[in-house]
Each structure stands twice: as structure tokens, then as C-alpha cells.
């Protein structure tokens with residue numbers, strides 16, 4: 001590598017994280033890094049991955065490996081997508097534009113958050129035909145919700161990821177201590193201030209009265225009254241596949257099927273919502289038992305490297321969502337950083353597959369795993 005030693009990009013997750021800590025102010029860093037309460041859930045996510053050990057099979061001619069997967073009729077280079085992460089403008093001036101460009105260059109699906117720092121059309125515009133999904137926080141206003149769905153579909157997002165584990169905000173002690181409130185930062189309302197239905201509800205355009213826009217956003221964003229019976233509304237307003245993100249309970253997996261979800265994301269939101277919660281990986285097998293292959297089950301929370309991906313897929317997940325690691329890449333080196341973090345994950349995945357005797361995603365199963 002030709003870079004001078006001091007400027008080399010990090011390699012390990014711990015290094016990316018510590019470099020991000022040094023380039024970001026405390027408020028944004030703690031917001032990204034932190035979680036609910038005592039942050040036990042964040043630790044448990046890692047313990048769950050450590051509790052499974054890989055058990056390689058040898059002499060299996062691993063000269064050719066292929067990590068491609070097909071989901072909803074589209075083929076991707078690996079069972080990995082970039083998790084929806086809010087307000088990326090706090091990590092880098094280009095925010096989602098940098099992450100989306102890096103994802104597009106590698107063909108990795110980018111899942112854009114509802115509360116992005118850039119409007120969904122602007123993000124789509126830098127991605128060409130590259131794969132992208134839209135994550136929906138379902139606002140407490142049917143006109144705005146329908147409008148967001150319409151715009152996402154028009155801008156080429158090919159699936160809706162409905163996040164259901166945030167009826168209200170989590171108890172995040174670092175943010176409280178720092179006095180850091182992403183809503184007051186005003187970073188996450190790009191999709192709202194550009195939305196015709198949202199703008200129609202303001203007396204003055206947001207450009208003239210930003211405070212009024214923030215306040216309207218604040219009044220419609222959370223939607224704690226949502227229930228399963230509301231789901232048909234989404235179906236009515238989009239033709240795209242709908243995945244439900246934030247399932248941790250077997251009963252809810254059953255309900256997701258009954259209400260016609262096209263996919264499930266087993267997730268505890270990276271430990272940001274409920275402290276003392278179960279790890280996503282720990283409930284994945286139970287959820288899979290209920291779903292029995294009828295729809296894809298994805299998972300996130302705690303994935304840090306190639307072996308983690310193999311563990312989740314070997315337990316039966318169709319794909320994983322990669323979260324904090326790429327945001328640290330973004331903070332440290334923008335688009336280049338995100339690209340590097342993904343490439344490292346892919347190379348690690350490929351090498352670890354070979355060393356485990358695994359040639360394809362289809363070959364990953366429990367025979368490669370043992371519980372500690």
C-alpha cells in the first residue's frame with residue numbers, strides 16, 4: 001500500500017470505531033455508537049455471535065467460491081445490505097450520498113432511512129440503476145405516508161422496509177448526558193421538507209420557516225398507535241415487497257406472515273431501543289422455525305466481520321444488514337471509507353468461506369456451526 005503509515009485506513013472494527021471517535025464530536029459519535037440504557041443489549045449482540053463457533057469441513061475443493069444471493073427476484077454479490085441508518089450528515093458532509101455511491105459501486109443494496117440527511121430522490125440520483133430499498137418510519141399522517149411510498153417507488157427503490165421497533169424513542173443515556181437530540185439538530189427532515197404532502201400542511205414553506213417545519217415533523221413522526229390492523233394501508237399504497245424490521249418475538253413472526261409481509265428483519269435496532277433485550281441472533285432460529293421458508297428472514301444487530309455473516313446465514317438467515325461499521329467508514333473517509341469497510345467484509349467472507357469448506361451461500365448450514 002502506497003499511503004504513508006499515518007494515513008492508512010483502519011482494518012479492524014475496533015480501529016474504525018476509534019478513528020471515528022477521534023474525527024467526530026462527542027455528541028454525534030455517542031449518538032451513533034451508543035444504545036439504550038446500560039447498553040447491555042449491544043454487548044449481548046456480540047456475545048450471541050461469540051456463542052456460536054465455526055466448525056470447518058476440509059478437502060472440499062474450494063477453488064471457486066460464490067457468495068451471490070437472490071432476493072425478490074434480484075441477485076446481489078453477497079447476502080449483505082447496508083442497514084438503514086439515520087442522519088448520516090452528522091458523520092460526513094456528504095452523508096447518504098457518499099454511502100450510497102460506495103454501495104452502488106459494489107452492487108450492494110443500500111437501504112435509505114426515512115430520516116436521512118438527503119432527500120430520497122437525491123440519493124437515488126447518485127446510484128444509477130444500483131439496488132436500493134427504502135426504510136419507512138410510518139408517520140402519523142396518512143397523506144405524508146402515502147406520498148413517501150409514492151416517491152420511493154418513483155425513484156427506483158425496490159422494496160419497503162417497515163421499521164416497527166420504534167413506537168417511541170429509546171432511553172439513550174449518552175445522548176441525554178450530552179444533550180444531543182437528533183430531532184433538534186434538524187438533520188433528519190430532508191424527506192419531509194421536500195415532500196409535497198408535508199409542505200401542503202405548512203403555512204409557510206420550510207425555506208421560510210424552518211422552525212415550523214421541525215415542529216410539524218415532531219408532531220407527526222412518532223406513531224405509537226400503529227397496530228397490525230393498519231398494515232393493509234401500506235399494501236394499498238405500494239406495489240413493492242414489504243419487509244417488517246424489528247421482529248424479535250415468535251408470535252410477531254406468525255403475525256407478520258398472517259398480515260402478508262414479504263420478508264422479516266429480525267433486529268433489535270442495534271441495541272438502541274430496549275436495554276436488556278434478547279440478541280437478534282438468539283431468536284433467529286425460533287423465527288425461522290415459524291416462517292419455514294415461506295418468506296425471506298433477514299437479520300441484523302452485531303454483525304462485524306465475515307465469520308459473523310457465515311454464522312447468521314448458516315443458521316438460516318437469507319441476508320444480513322450491516323450497520324455501524326460502514327458509518328464509521330463514512331466518518332473516517334467518506335465514500336472511500338464505506339467502500340473499504342464493505343470490501344474488507346467481502347474479502348474476509350470469501351476467505352473464511354474457503355477456509356471453512358463452503359463454496360456458496362446455499363451450502364451454509366448448521367453442520368458448520370457448534371454452540372459453545
Ligand SMILES: Cc1cc2nc3c(=O)[nH]c(=O)nc-3n(C[C@H](O)[C@H](O)[C@H](O)COP(=O)(O)O)c2cc1C
Nearest residue numbers: 032083084085086113163269270301302303323324
Ligand atoms: C446511528 C444509527 C441510526 C439508525 N437509524 C435507523 C433508522 O433510521 N431506521 C432503522 O430502521 N434503523 C436504524 N438503525 C438501526 C440499524 O438499521 C440496524 O438495525 C443496527 O444498526 C444494527 O446494529 P449494528 O449496527 O450494531 O450491527 C440505526 C442504527 C444506528 C447505529
Ligand SMILES: O=C(O)C(=O)c1ccccc1
Nearest residue numbers: 086115166182188269272
Ligand atoms: O437513532 C435511531 O436508531 C433511529 O432509528 C432514529 C429514529 C428517528 C430519528 C432519528 C433516528
